[in-house]
Amino acid sequence: MTMARESFQMVSSLVRRETSMVYDEGKEYLVEARLLPLAVAAGCTVDEYCRKLSIDFAERRKALDALTINETSWFRDQGPYQAFTDTMLPALLQARSTTRRLRIWSAACSSGQEAYSIAMLLDQHLPAGWSAEILATDVSTAMLARVKTGRYSQVEMNRGMPATSLVRYFTRVGSEWEIVPKLKAMVTTRHLNLSAPYLGVPTFDLVLLRNVLIYFDKTTKADILRRMLSHVASDGYLLLGSSESTLDLPPDLAPRWRREQIGRVQAHRPTGVPAPRPSPASSLVPTGA
Numbered sequence: 001m002t003m004a005r006e007s008f009q010m011v012s013s014l015v016r017r018e019t020s021m022v023y024d025e026g027k028e029y030l031v032e033a034r035l036l037p038l039a040v041a042a043g044c045t046v047d048e049y050c051r052k053l054s055i056d057f058a059e060r061r062k063a064l065d066a067l068t069i070n071e072t073s074w075f076r077d078q079g080p081y082q083a084f085t086d087t088m089l090p091a092l093l094q095a096r097s098t099t100r101r102l103r104i105w106s107a108a109c110s111s112g113q114e115a116y117s118i119a120m121l122l123d124q125h126l127p128a129g130w131s132a133e134i135l136a137t138d139v140s141t142a143m144l145a146r147v148k149t150g151r152y153s154q155v156e157m158n159r160g161m162p163a164t165s166l167v168r169y170f171t172r173v174g175s176e177w178e179i180v181p182k183l184k185a186m187v188t189t190r191h192l193n194l195s196a197p198y199l200g201v202p203t204f205d206l207v208l209l210r211n212v213l214i215y216f217d218k219t220t221k222a223d224i225l226r227r228m229l230s231h232v233a234s235d236g237y238l239l240l241g242s243s244e245s246t247l248d249l250p251p252d253l254a255p256r257w258r259r260e261q262i263g264r265v266q267a268h269r270p271t272g273v274p275a276p277r278p279s280p281a282s283s284l285v286p287t288g289a
């Protein structure tokens with residue numbers, strides 16, 4: 001390891017402050033590998049580059065983009081998408097028969113494979129006369145730019161894209177594949193930090209909050225799941241990643257989510273249990289104590 005300890009500590013607290021992602025000691029090699037190409041491009045060493053980050057906003061943005069983990073694929077894990085077409089979508093079509101409109105949020109969307117996978121299923125299964133809006137948000141501006149462009153390399157296409165959907169929903173542009181305009185039109189992007197307030201974010205029929213909670217500590221995870229209660233419709237669904245769950249939530253929050261097994265996945269649904277009122281004892285604690 002060549003990166004200085006102070007550089008690593010400075011970068012890990014920057015990432016924590018800006019995204020809540022935790023880079024514990026032992027991840028120096030990962031931080032260094034991700035920052036090295038940026039340092040080389042800036043003509044300096046990784047340590048010099050880290051010092052630059054405290055004064056250079058544009059470079060800080062690039063470093064944060066490089067340090068977010070953007071691993072994703074088409075129809076990732078399959079089970080959630082199967083559960084969506086088999087169970088969630090039919091239930092929502094019945095429940096929304098008056099408005100004929102569905103709202104879906106891909107929170108932590110990475111380069112957009114999750115949002116566009118859902119868009120493909122909606123294109124195939126949404127009855128005529130219905131509309132659907134998909135909001136794709138992420139803390140990484142570089143990832144949001146990729147969602148907007150909707151272009152993917154052959155290597156990315158090889159990760160889960162069925163041949164029939166490739167032909168149906170993409171056009172070849174040079175060495176890349178670009179998603180067709182009708183699916184692009186369904187997806188709106190927005191910069192959103194999951195660990196900050198969700199200003200102006202509406203309620204959704206389905207929220208995909210997948211493979212992101214694993215990067216946060218327990219308190220941040222609970223804060224996000226508490227805030228999500230206001231953004232999942234009372235008869236809507238929240239889907240987490242396959243290694244994420246609501247099992248370790250604090251006692252005030254646990255009863256506010258219930259787990260429902262749908263095929264091979266567990267969906268999470270708001271129970272409608274109200275937030276507990278602060279106890280009189282806690283309101284007597286002087287501020288600043």
Ligand SMILES: C[S@@+](CC[C@H](N)C(=O)[O-])C[C@H]1O[C@@H](n2cnc3c(N)ncnc32)[C@H](O)[C@@H]1O
Pocket residue numbers: 018019020021068069070071072073076107108109110111114137138139140143192193194195209210211212215241
């Ligand atoms: C591993 S990817 C998951 C992508 C997709 N949800 C999936 O399951 O395939 C995690 C994404 O979370 C984003 N992320 C990390 N911290 C975040 C935060 N505080 N707010 C919003 N997005 C965040 C990263 O930029 C990255 O794109």
